[in-house]
Amino acid sequence: MKIAILGTGNLGVSLAKGLIFSNAFTSLYLTKRNSDAIKDFEEYSKVKVTADNREAVQNSDILLLSVQPTQLERILEEIKDLLTDKHVIISTVTGFKIPRIEAIIGEDQFIIRAMPNTAIAVGKSMTCLCCNEKGKKRIAIAEAIFNRLGTSIIIPENKMQAATVICASGIAFWMRLIRATSQGAVQLGFDAKEAQQLAVHTCLGAASLLIESGKHPEEEIDRVTTPRGCTIEGLNEMEHNGLSSSLIKGLQASFKKINNISEK
Numbered sequence: 001m002k003i004a005i006l007g008t009g010n011l012g013v014s015l016a017k018g019l020i021f022s023n024a025f026t027s028l029y030l031t032k033r034n035s036d037a038i039k040d041f042e043e044y045s046k047v048k049v050t051a052d053n054r055e056a057v058q059n060s061d062i063l064l065l066s067v068q069p070t071q072l073e074r075i076l077e078e079i080k081d082l083l084t085d086k087h088v089i090i091s092t093v094t095g096f097k098i099p100r101i102e103a104i105i106g107e108d109q110f111i112i113r114a115m116p117n118t119a120i121a122v123g124k125s126m127t128c129l130c131c132n133e134k135g136k137k138r139i140a141i142a143e144a145i146f147n148r149l150g151t152s153i154i155i156p157e158n159k160m161q162a163a164t165v166i167c168a169s170g171i172a173f174w175m176r177l178i179r180a181t182s183q184g185a186v187q188l189g190f191d192a193k194e195a196q197q198l199a200v201h202t203c204l205g206a207a208s209l210l211i212e213s214g215k216h217p218e219e220e221i222d223r224v225t226t227p228r229g230c231t232i233e234g235l236n237e238m239e240h241n242g243l244s245s246s247l248i249k250g251l252q253a254s255f256k257k258i259n260n261i262s263e264k
């Protein structure tokens, strides 16, 4: 696959790392106006760094667009006359809906929206996908790419904002939960390094249990909570202080914000 990432910033760099470490391309163009900032990627074979989006488009088939929402229109205008039937356009841009993309480059393009997260750098992204009518013929390509770099599901476009909150912003939310666990572990006597190790591997264990078993979290919780034991004592104290409620409210606030941004 000849892939280009147009707009190699925070997410684009994560995408590039994931693609490089999974060796998932025959050539990879990375673009950025300040391309010097990502020059180091040229150390990898088959990777080309440039500020020239048009050169990248002409030499690639899969175009991953990963700029800020306010920057997407400009880049689409810049490349639209170069688009042919070989191109699959995959946008990770938040809130920039397919009809807006079609209004710039036309409906007769394979257009896919992807909402990955930065864990794509280590092949562990949860990525949600949707596409335009024509894109249905190429969605399997996007699935192949994102399944190699984690897990993907196809969803209707009207759920992409919610997916952004849960999966993309979700990385930040989980990081805070891990940090809080580490802080608690330090208070209980572990040094900072040990505390983080305990927190991340316990978090990984919890997620792995649910992935492998497909069970509801509460079923696994029941296995841990000894009657009158320390687990239920801790859980109830957390809930009295609003753990679940706080998380749900945070997700709702994030969702409200993303809808406001997208309307502008």
Ligand SMILES: NC(=O)C1=CN([C@@H]2O[C@H](COP(=O)(O)OP(=O)(O)OC[C@H]3O[C@@H](n4cnc5c(N)ncnc54)[C@H](OP(=O)(O)O)[C@@H]3O)[C@@H](O)[C@H]2O)C=CC1
Residues within 6 Å of the ligand: 006, 007, 008, 009, 010, 011, 012, 031, 032, 033, 034, 035, 053, 066, 067, 068, 069, 071, 074, 075, 092, 093, 094, 115, 116, 117, 118, 168, 169
């Ligand atoms: N960060 C995340 O975890 C996630 C982000 N997203 C979405 O992905 C998109 C990218 O996010 P993020 O990586 O955080 O944003 P960044 O601002 O970090 O990256 C955008 C990059 O695009 C480059 N750029 C801007 N204009 C052009 C242009 N005309 N040609 C080439 N490159 C250009 C910028 O560099 P320069 O100015 O040098 O050109 C910058 O490095 C956003 O729409 C975001 O909402 C989605 C999921 C997760």
Ligand SMILES: O=C(O)[C@@H]1CCC=N1
Residues within 6 Å of the ligand: 094, 164, 168, 169
């Ligand atoms: O914080 C943001 O708005 C973007 C979208 C998801 C991740 N970063």
